[in-house]
Amino acid sequence: MSSILFIALPLLFGFATPILSKFGKNGVAYTSMLMQMFLLYLAIDLVSTTSSYVEIISIAPPLGISFVLNSASLFFVTIFTFLITLFSLYYLTHRKTDAYENETKFFILLNMLLASSIGLVLSSDIFNIYVFFEIAGISAYILSAYKKTPSALEAGLKYLLTGAVASVFLVFAIALIYINVGSLNLAVISQSFEALPYNIKVLISILLLIGFGFKVEIFPLNFWVTDVYQGSSALVNALFSGIIVKAYLFVFFHILYLFLPSGEFSVFLVYLGAVSMLVAEIVGLKQTNLKRLFAYSSLGQVALIFTAFAMQNKEGIQAALFIVLAHSIAKFIIFLALTSIQGEHKSIHIETLKELNSPFLRAIMLIAMFSLLGIPLFAGFVGKFLALKSFAVEGMFVILMIIVISSLIESVYYFKLSGYMFSKGKKREVLNIGSTQKIVFVLLAFLLIFIGIAPFMISNFLGDSANILLDAKSYSDMLGGV
Amino acid sequence: MFEFLNQQEVIKTIVTIGSMVLFFVGLFGLLTRKHIIKIFISIAIMESSIFLLFIGLTFNTDFIAPILDNTHVNVSNMNDPVPHAMLLTAIVIGMAVLALGVSFAIEYFKLTGKTDINEMNEMKH
Numbered sequence: 001m002s003s004i005l006f007i008a009l010p011l012l013f014g015f016a017t018p019i020l021s022k023f024g025k026n027g028v029a030y031t032s033m034l035m036q037m038f039l040l041y042l043a044i045d046l047v048s049t050t051s052s053y054v055e056i057i058s059i060a061p062p063l064g065i066s067f068v069l070n071s072a073s074l075f076f077v078t079i080f081t082f083l084i085t086l087f088s089l090y091y092l093t094h095r096k097t098d099a100y101e102n103e104t105k106f107f108i109l110l111n112m113l114l115a116s117s118i119g120l121v122l123s124s125d126i127f128n129i130y131v132f133f134e135i136a137g138i139s140a141y142i143l144s145a146y147k148k149t150p151s152a153l154e155a156g157l158k159y160l161l162t163g164a165v166a167s168v169f170l171v172f173a174i175a176l177i178y179i180n181v182g183s184l185n186l187a188v189i190s191q192s193f194e195a196l197p198y199n200i201k202v203l204i205s206i207l208l209l210i211g212f213g214f215k216v217e218i219f220p221l222n223f224w225v226t227d228v229y230q231g232s233s234a235l236v237n238a239l240f241s242g243i244i245v246k247a248y249l250f251v252f253f254h255i256l257y258l259f260l261p262s263g264e265f266s267v268f269l270v271y272l273g274a275v276s277m278l279v280a281e282i283v284g285l286k287q288t289n290l291k292r293l294f295a296y297s298s299l300g301q302v303a304l305i306f307t308a309f310a311m312q313n314k315e316g317i318q319a320a321l322f323i324v325l326a327h328s329i330a331k332f333i334i335f336l337a338l339t340s341i342q343g344e345h346k347s348i349h350i351e352t353l354k355e356l357n358s359p360f361l362r363a364i365m366l367i368a369m370f371s372l373l374g375i376p377l378f379a380g381f382v383g384k385f386l387a388l389k390s391f392a393v394e395g396m397f398v399i400l401m402i403i404v405i406s407s408l409i410e411s412v413y414y415f416k417l418s419g420y421m422f423s424k425g426k427k428r429e430v431l432n433i434g435s436t437q438k439i440v441f442v443l444l445a446f447l448l449i450f451i452g453i454a455p456f457m458i459s460n461f462l463g464d465s466a467n468i469l470l471d472a473k474s475y476s477d478m479l480g481g482v
Numbered sequence: 483m484f485e486f487l488n489q490q491e492v493i494k495t496i497v498t499i500g501s502m503v504l505f506f507v508g509l510f511g512l513l514t515r516k517h518i519i520k521i522f523i524s525i526a527i528m529e530s531s532i533f534l535l536f537i538g539l540t541f542n543t544d545f546i547a548p549i550l551d552n553t554h555v556n557v558s559n560m561n562d563p564v565p566h567a568m569l570l571t572a573i574v575i576g577m578a579v580l581a582l583g584v585s586f587a588i589e590y591f592k593l594t595g596k597t598d599i600n601e602m603n604e605m606k607h
Binding site for chain 2: 292
């Protein structure tokens with residue numbers, strides 16, 4: 001019965017927050033963190049005790065709600081709970097100096113976000129996916145506009161507009177699927193999708209690609225991303241880049257593998273991802289606002305993950321999962337560090353880094369950047385290396401070239417940033433970071449280095465996840481009996 | 483005179499063509515209008531067209547409402563209730579998102595006095 005807890009607990013907590021807040025100012029913050037820690041404990045317990053875990057929670061057919069927890073979704077659930085726990089830990093110190101107004105609402109949104117991201121990953125019913133898609137979207141829009149400054153509201157508006165358009169296309173796709181297949185269950189759709197007439201199949205695929213394309217930040221549907229990242233606070237950006245995008249990516253490719261196991265559109269998607277990466281990195285070169293710059297870097301990395309996932313073979317997916325892990329952790333470090341810097345310097349311009357006086361933050365940010373860049377002995381390297389290897393094995397040398405060129409362009413601005421960080425000149429006073437926050441940073445950085453040095457510790461698990469993701473037949477057999 | 487309209491195929495054709503026209507009206511508005519509220523209305527039109535299409539194609543006028551009680555126990559001549567339940571959810575979600583969007587737009591207008599989507603460029607400076 002444990003997998004239902006991953007969705008039920010945060011949802012329940014979200015709704016109970018207004019009552020909990022009656023018991024004092026700090027009550028919500030601490031209980032929310034404890035709940036997240038409990039979920040993290042559950043997830044880690046499942047990862048460590050069972051080799052390939054499968055659990056189906058199914059509510060009887062008239063309702064027909066079912067959730068599937070297997071190695072692949074468990075991997076994402078573990079990342080989400082881990083990151084959100086560290087986020088809450090970081091926020092516990094952050095709120096003493098710069099708390100959000102109406103904190104109760106902030107915690108409701110935070111837990112809704114967690115519940116819906118996990119729901120997206122676990123759900124095996126396309127309409128439930130739509131509902132979680134919208135809950136995640138709505139929480140993200142509000143979090144984005146939370147500060148109610150003109151730029152935050154503008155970011156929220158742009159996010160909401162694109163999200164609303166995306167959901168229209170998704171509903172269209174779901175309606176067509178239901179009319180043609182007569183079911184909303186992914187397993188049932190998976191059995192009959194490939195046999196549909198070619199035109200219908202292409203139409204549904206295009207609608208799904210547009211619907212999810214906005215959310216997985218793929219070119220040319222990613223025009224809104226940088227504005228949203230720049231307008232929202234850096235703290236929230238950590239959630240956007242570390243959790244929400246990853247949930248959408250997972251669910252998009254989960255659906256793709258189930259519906260089209262033979263990989264009909266795989267080559268097209270691979271090229272789409274590679275072009276997105278190149279465009280993002282080229283445009284990112286000129287940016288001077290740190291949040292905007294890292295938004296472009298996020299776009300590039302997400303496009304790389306997209307490309308690796310779109311390969312639709314075991315090596316590609318394993319590489320993608322490695323990059324997901326490395327990128328989520330590294331972007332969490334970067335955006336939390338930016339939050340600390342912005343809180344002190346009141347500015348997020350690239351020149352701010354020159355005045356940054358905190359050896360600790362500089363070291364931590366450097367580790368994160370090295371990992372994003374893919375330097376050996378850091379987690380990012382393993383993912384990038386495996387991805388390049390899988391392109392080479394498949395003989396896709398054009399893609400390989402594009403990825404290498406984009407990485408070179410990416411390295412230009414990371415080296416520029418580290419140059420700014422270590423330049424001599426006038427420094428500010430020492431930036432104070434709370435000890436809890438230091439623990440959060442050190443833990444994240446340690447994980448990056450640990451995975452970089454010992455990737456074999458998790459590579460079996462990830463290979464297993466990749467196999468499970470690809471195996472559409474056993475997925476539908478498993479659910480078909482329920 | 484208009485009895486031919488009662489045929490399933492005719493109804494479905496009319497619904498399909500009508501809702502697709504509505505969809506493209508909405509899409510046209512989304513791409514060409516500049517006022518933020520008009521853009522929201524365009525999105526609402528697009529959404530409604532999808533709902534109409536979905537209901538129109540899954541609804542059979544010869545069948546009865548899917549309500550089980552003592553007198554109606556035969557399921558074979560009832561309409562499929564799933565699209566209805568789904569669309570109720572989708573309509574509520576769509577409403578909520580639009581309401582949230584309008585509230586953002588109002589707050590933004592209070593702060594800056596702008597309603598034109600092209601003038602929304604707080605990030606540029």
